[in-house]
Amino acid sequence: MLGLSKKDTTFLLVVIFLTLATPILLQPFPESSALAQFNAGYPDLMQRFAIFGIFAIGFNILFGLTGYLSFGHAAFLGVGSYSVVWMYKLLNYNVVPGLVLAIIMSGLFALFIGYISLRRSGIYFSILTLAFAQMSFNLAYSVLTPLTNGETGLQVYNNDPQVLMSEGSPTSPHFFGIVMNEATKVDVGGWQFTFSNGYYFCAIIAIIVFYLSLRIFRSPFGIMLRAIKTNQTRMNYTGLNPRPYTLAAFVISGMYAGLAGGLLAAMDPLAGAERMQWTASGEVVLMTILGGAGTLMGPVLGAGFIKYFENIFSKINDNILHSWFSALPDGLEDFVVFVFHPFIGKGWNLTLGLLFMLVVIFLPGGLIEGGTRIWNAITGKNRKKKREDAAHHPKPTSHVN
Amino acid sequence: MTKFQINRRSLIKSGAAIGAGLALPTIFTSSARAYLNEPKGGTVTLGFNVPQTGPYADEGLDELRAQELAVQHLNGEGDGGMLNTFSSKALKGNGILGKKVQFVSGDTQTKSDAARASAKSMIEKDGAIMINGGSSSGVAVAVQGLCQEAGVIFMAGLTHSNDTTGKDKKRNGFRHFFNAYMSGAALAPVLAKAYGTDRRAYHLTADYTWGWTQQESIATATEAMGWETVNNVLTPLASTDFSSYIAPVLNSGADVLILNHYGGNMVNSLTNAVQFGLRDKMVNGKQFEIIVPLYSELMAAGAGANVRGVYGSMNWNWQLQDEGSKAFVKSFGEKYGRPPSNSAHTCYVQTLLYADACERAGTFDPCGVVDALEGFEFDGMGNGPTLYRADDHQCFKDVLVMKGTDNPTNEYDTLEIVEVTPRAQVEYAPDHPMFAGGDLGACNSGA
Numbered sequence: 001m002l003g004l005s006k007k008d009t010t011f012l013l014v015v016i017f018l019t020l021a022t023p024i025l026l027q028p029f030p031e032s033s034a035l036a037q038f039n040a041g042y043p044d045l046m047q048r049f050a051i052f053g054i055f056a057i058g059f060n061i062l063f064g065l066t067g068y069l070s071f072g073h074a075a076f077l078g079v080g081s082y083s084v085v086w087m088y089k090l091l092n093y094n095v096v097p098g099l100v101l102a103i104i105m106s107g108l109f110a111l112f113i114g115y116i117s118l119r120r121s122g123i124y125f126s127i128l129t130l131a132f133a134q135m136s137f138n139l140a141y142s143v144l145t146p147l148t149n150g151e152t153g154l155q156v157y158n159n160d161p162q163v164l165m166s167e168g169s170p171t172s173p174h175f176f177g178i179v180m181n182e183a184t185k186v187d188v189g190g191w192q193f194t195f196s197n198g199y200y201f202c203a204i205i206a207i208i209v210f211y212l213s214l215r216i217f218r219s220p221f222g223i224m225l226r227a228i229k230t231n232q233t234r235m236n237y238t239g240l241n242p243r244p245y246t247l248a249a250f251v252i253s254g255m256y257a258g259l260a261g262g263l264l265a266a267m268d269p270l271a272g273a274e275r276m277q278w279t280a281s282g283e284v285v286l287m288t289i290l291g292g293a294g295t296l297m298g299p300v301l302g303a304g305f306i307k308y309f310e311n312i313f314s315k316i317n318d319n320i321l322h323s324w325f326s327a328l329p330d331g332l333e334d335f336v337v338f339v340f341h342p343f344i345g346k347g348w349n350l351t352l353g354l355l356f357m358l359v360v361i362f363l364p365g366g367l368i369e370g371g372t373r374i375w376n377a378i379t380g381k382n383r384k385k386k387r388e389d390a391a392h393h394p395k396p397t398s399h400v401n
Numbered sequence: 402m403t404k405f406q407i408n409r410r411s412l413i414k415s416g417a418a419i420g421a422g423l424a425l426p427t428i429f430t431s432s433a434r435a436y437l438n439e440p441k442g443g444t445v446t447l448g449f450n451v452p453q454t455g456p457y458a459d460e461g462l463d464e465l466r467a468q469e470l471a472v473q474h475l476n477g478e479g480d481g482g483m484l485n486t487f488s489s490k491a492l493k494g495n496g497i498l499g500k501k502v503q504f505v506s507g508d509t510q511t512k513s514d515a516a517r518a519s520a521k522s523m524i525e526k527d528g529a530i531m532i533n534g535g536s537s538s539g540v541a542v543a544v545q546g547l548c549q550e551a552g553v554i555f556m557a558g559l560t561h562s563n564d565t566t567g568k569d570k571k572r573n574g575f576r577h578f579f580n581a582y583m584s585g586a587a588l589a590p591v592l593a594k595a596y597g598t599d600r601r602a603y604h605l606t607a608d609y610t611w612g613w614t615q616q617e618s619i620a621t622a623t624e625a626m627g628w629e630t631v632n633n634v635l636t637p638l639a640s641t642d643f644s645s646y647i648a649p650v651l652n653s654g655a656d657v658l659i660l661n662h663y664g665g666n667m668v669n670s671l672t673n674a675v676q677f678g679l680r681d682k683m684v685n686g687k688q689f690e691i692i693v694p695l696y697s698e699l700m701a702a703g704a705g706a707n708v709r710g711v712y713g714s715m716n717w718n719w720q721l722q723d724e725g726s727k728a729f730v731k732s733f734g735e736k737y738g739r740p741p742s743n744s745a746h747t748c749y750v751q752t753l754l755y756a757d758a759c760e761r762a763g764t765f766d767p768c769g770v771v772d773a774l775e776g777f778e779f780d781g782m783g784n785g786p787t788l789y790r791a792d793d794h795q796c797f798k799d800v801l802v803m804k805g806t807d808n809p810t811n812e813y814d815t816l817e818i819v820e821v822t823p824r825a826q827v828e829y830a831p832d833h834p835m836f837a838g839g840d841l842g843a844c845n846s847g848a
Contacts, residue, residue: 044521145609150609151538151609151611151638153543155543181550270514270517272539274513310518314453314508314519315507315508317505317506319504345453346453349454
């Protein structure tokens with residue numbers, strides 16, 4: 001179907017199913033249970049899963065395929081967000097013009113940054129992109145304040161022109177009348193499932209761009225990108241100029257990032273400068289590596305993991321711990337809480353860091369490798385089977401195909 | 402290897418699939434309710450959104466301590482703190498409207514995005530009906546906007562920029578903390594008295610919204626007394642070394658340096674300035690002076706001996722001797738073994754004020770709470786008689802002018818109160834040019 005092989009079609013169908021069923025899958029614990037704390041099926045977090053999934057998928061097209069490690073992708077995220085909010089301010093709350101502009105602007109931005117940065121490779125490339133991103137951040141934070149509203153972040157004000165705004169049109173982001181922050185809550189037994197318009201909007205876009213990335217991975221263009229990662233010098237010797245390919249990959253992944261940034265603003269009409277900070281660029285690198293660079297599903301998993309820790313673990317505080325362990329005797333309860341204390345609340349970074357270390361040390365292929373190993377253990381496929389898209393062990397390809 | 406091509410059939414197929422997907426969520430209709438997150442059971446949930454990581458983590462953790470204390474007092478545990486001195490007696494120590502108060506906490510990371518994500522999860526997942534906290538104006542403005550859109554009440558924590566209740570004011574948002582204009586209005590007369598009316602001031606300003614509004618406020622207030630503003634230099638937020646900005650100060654002919662910095666910036670710039678020996682210099686026949694318009698205990702502690710004798714302003718200080726402050730410092734000190742900071746105080750007071758407004762309104766409905774808070778006059782919360790002005794949701798109360806203690810006796814004794822500037826002196830019209838351009842809009846209950 002859709003120009004995919006049978007295996008890929010199945011894969012895509014599984015992804016579609018998982019994405020559409022997310023509001024149910026992420027709500028495994030009944031509302032009244034103590035473990036409801038770990039439920040992640042509320043609109044904001046699910047939207048973030050989808051959006052950062054898109055961001056990571058795009059980043060992976062560059063990093064996973066060509067091996068060029070960009071430390072500046074957050075700049076495109078920011079450009080996308082600002083584009084969307086500006087469209088709100090000038091036209092109306094329909095997200096479509098903004099998203100289109102976000103993709104175009106971030107594409108142009110990526111073309112400019114990529115054209116300059118791609119003259120170097122390896123660490124120099126990373127540093128160049130990092131420099132551009134920090135420059136964008138500083139510009140957005142202070143110098144370009146009339147355009148970006150600086151520290152406070154760009155918001156829509158009551159006195160903005162909004163020329164397409166009519167009497168009955170929604171006063172928050174919408175897709176031709178489907179208001180993003182509206183949701184339907186369904187109670188089934190003790191469970192409560194929230195089906196949010198915004199999430200499904202992001203999810204459908206995520207599926208589309210996932211499909212695109214799947215096509216890119218399987219295309220001759222994708223093979224060319226892999227060749228660049230495997231041995232660029234050899235490519236040069238065969239008379240192929242790798243730069244147009246890397247630039248194209250850079251622009252495509254920049255557009256993905258712009259789309260993700262635009263969607264962030266489509267879910268929540270604010271664009272802050274921190275979105276461009278180097279920590280945000282670092283985050284997408286972590287997501288990709290945590291999930292498994294060069295794999296199709298890995299970056300999405302990584303994005304989900306990091307966002308989950310940021311939003312769920314940071315909210316567990318000592319009171320909640322005490323309520324979990326209240327069955328234990330007093331002294332023991334305090335001791336257990338004391339042991340867990342550094343890892344929750346403000347310590348969410350620490351927990352995530354430990355997890356990241358474990359993954360990098362024991363699963364160099366990321367969470368995907370972990371999944372594959374478990375799957376192989378279950379199905380008994382212990383014989384050496386070729387792993388698809390294994391980023392860290394690229395197989396040498398023969399020169400003549 | 403496959404070719405990338407789209408034919409008519411697959412286009413129609415995928416179009417239909419996308420359309421069906423988009424239509425899917427709309428087949429459900431949203432259930433009716435009076436207002437968002439209406440507390441149904443025996444409890445009500447408040448959301449405390451403070452920086453727990455990042456540059457203001459210390460302030461955030463102190464805020465969280467105060468908020469926990471406020472919840473205890475609301476539920477009738479502990480000694481009641483300011484509930485005993487608060488002029489409104491609507492709260493009875495049995496929770497709010499008979500419902501036990503619960504809270505959830507989150508990490509703003511002092512980033513607008515993270516703060517909004519955290520606030521959203523409190524509203525969407527935990528059913529929080531009010532959000533309180535924060536330690537920077539950027540975050541306050543961002544979260545205030547979110548609460549307005551979502552339909553819950555926002556009780557701002559530490560936010561000093563004029564914009565929070567100026568051009569970014571919102572009907573659902575309330576600020577108890579003072580602002581940059583008030584700092585200027587309170588500081589200027591004290592400075593004139595201490596340093597004379599013939600001074601030349603040089604400003605170093607953090608290059609973002611808060612820095613600008615503060616610089617504008619202080620420059621206006623000091624110029625009104627006869628001071629001259631020699632220069633205003635904007636410093637990037639990420640600067641850690643201000644030496645290169647301090648050196649030109651000496652050659653500019655200025656005899657006062659005003660540091661419009663906060664947090665780590667302020668600690669570094671003040672330390673640099675003192676190390677350059679600015680305070681030992683004589684310029685224009687006058688002793689060179691340094692001023693830090695916005696002080697916090699934690700910054701003063703960070704700058705150590707460098708703050709000695711340096712003037713600044715604060716919203717509240719634990720050394721105040723009124724009944725409310727004493728009661729709060731006592732219960733905070735007994736629970737945590739340290740005096741509360743002024744950001745802790747503002748969060749504590751905001752939580753009580755919200756609870757009191759619900760009691761008086763008889764409902765948790767944000768629109769009812771807004772009505773109860775607008776124009777509310779109260780006393781006994783540490784700042785003297787206070788008004789929550791209806792026009793911009795800014796609290797009007799006395800402001801403290803502080804000075805670095807010359808001979809500190811213990812580690813918390815870093816600042817001393819020079820003057821309690823009366824409320825009348827820091828008041829301004831709601832349409833003051835520094836606050837112009839905003840619009841409260843209508844209250845939103847999220848229904």
